[in-house]
Each structure stands twice: as C-alpha cells, then as structure tokens.
Amino acid sequence: MPQQFTQATYHSICDKLATMDTDFADVIKLYGYPPFWSRPNTYESLVHIILEQQVSLASALSALNKLCERVGKITPAHVLLLTDAEMRECYCSRQKTDYIRYLAEAIISGQINLEAFEQMEDEDIRRQLTALKGIGNWTVDVYVMFALHHTDVLPIGDLAIVNAIKRLKGLPKETTKEELALVAEQWKPYRTVASMLLWHYYLASPKPSTKGRA
Incomplete structure (x- = not known):
C-alpha cells in the first residue's frame, strides 16, 4: 500500500521538503503552509x-x-x-x-x-x-x-504545476515536461506535498509582468 499523508503529518512533510529544497523554504517563509487540500473518496x-x-x-x-x-x-x-x-x-x-x-x-x-x-x-x-x-x-x-492522500504523485499534466516549477526555479518557458519531471525527482517520496506547495506558490505569488512581450 502506498505511503499516505494526513493533516497531522502535512506540515512536517512540508518542513522536510523545505530542508530538501531551499526554494520551498522560501515559499513557506513568504506565504506560509499550503492549505490541506482534501476531498472525500466518493x-x-x-x-x-x-x-x-x-x-x-x-x-x-x-x-x-x-x-x-x-x-x-x-x-x-x-x-x-x-x-x-x-x-x-x-x-x-x-x-x-x-x-x-x-x-x-x-x-x-x-x-x-x-x-x-x-x-x-x-x-x-x-x-x-x-x-x-x-x-x-x-x-x-x-x-x-x-481523496486518497498518496504522498508521491506529481501531476505533470497540470499547467499550474508546470508554470510554478518554471517560475520557482527560474527555468525558460520552453523547458519540457520531461525536464521538469527530472527536477521533481529531488522531492521524492513527497511529490504530492511538493505539488501542494507549488500550487500554493502559484496562487499566492505575484505573477511575472508581461509588459513589453509580444
């Protein structure tokens, strides 16, 4: 059975990720912990x-x-x-x-x-x-x-996750999903909670200016 996280372990996993990746430490410092996004298994x-x-x-x-x-x-x-x-x-x-x-x-x-x-x-x-x-x-x-709270899932098909990784890591917009998945390898076995941090960052952080772009 895959590893699962709970509301009780959520912040401690966020803290582990912050020690694994200082960018996540910055996200938590600036914006706090992400909400515990959860839905019933229905x-x-x-x-x-x-x-x-x-x-x-x-x-x-x-x-x-x-x-x-x-x-x-x-x-x-x-x-x-x-x-x-x-x-x-x-x-x-x-x-x-x-x-x-x-x-x-x-x-x-x-x-x-x-x-x-x-x-x-x-x-x-x-x-x-x-x-x-x-x-x-x-x-x-x-x-x-x-719904199941499995700990190590990366929804690489999610546009917000893709854009959040690029923005957080300062990667060029043409970076491929395969390259982003390699970046996310460092967050194993907590890629679900890493994704929660990325969504939180994407929603909370100021969007980059598009002035001067075609």
Whole structure:
C-alpha cells in the first residue's frame, strides 16, 4: 500500500521538503503552509474533478453546485436519472455528461470500487480509471492526491504545476515536461506535498509582468 499523508503529518512533510529544497523554504517563509487540500473518496469527488478538466475551478464548482441542487446528493443512481437537458441546465457539456455517466455505470456495475482503491497502488488505480472514457492521467493524479492522500504523485499534466516549477526555479518557458519531471525527482517520496506547495506558490505569488512581450 502506498505511503499516505494526513493533516497531522502535512506540515512536517512540508518542513522536510523545505530542508530538501531551499526554494520551498522560501515559499513557506513568504506565504506560509499550503492549505490541506482534501476531498472525500466518493463518486461526487470524481465528478468534481471531471468537471474541472480544461476549465476554471470556479466554473467547475458552479456546475457541481447545480448538480447538487438538482439531485440533492450526487450519487451514481441519482445522476443516471437526469436527462440530457437536465445535465445541460447544470452546465455540463455533452462530453462531460457522457464521462460522468460512464463513471456512474462503472461504479454501479462493480467495475470500479472506490473503497477498494484505498488499499491499492497508484498504477493499479490508474489502470482501472483510465480504462473509462473521459478519465486521463490528470484526473487520476488529482483524485489520488486529494481523496486518497498518496504522498508521491506529481501531476505533470497540470499547467499550474508546470508554470510554478518554471517560475520557482527560474527555468525558460520552453523547458519540457520531461525536464521538469527530472527536477521533481529531488522531492521524492513527497511529490504530492511538493505539488501542494507549488500550487500554493502559484496562487499566492505575484505573477511575472508581461509588459513589453509580444
């Protein structure tokens, strides 16, 4: 079973990362510890992450709240009762409606067992979830980080993480994801918490000026 972190161990892991990488020490000194981002291990949490694909967090939360208003509790059975028109009224695109339904059907059929994931390795979870249409590596990464609290996940498909590493390390914008993943090797076995620090830095720090750029 992979190593997990808890709210009780979160700050101590941040402190370990600060000793491993002085840039993280600077982030904590300037902006404090990152929030303990966490979500329950539920169908609703996975729906929320699907809704966050390729859109702003605010837009995704609006859609999730609309679904909550419509069905009361977001469960596979409740969501499968909604018509296409009702899903559209909840700000769900046709594609995401399909993805949310595929996941609901997989859970109801027993193909996916979220409770069983709590005892499984990352790659076994990834293999099962990415077999479903509409669930890729980014969705799995965020789920494993936020809902299962696995300690060593780097969501290299996340644009904010990519930009945060480049900015924190002063790397050129053309630095590849493969090169960034090599940078992140130094943060093992705490790359999830390193990612939390990077998101915190990305959200809290002043954005670089774009004046004079084409």
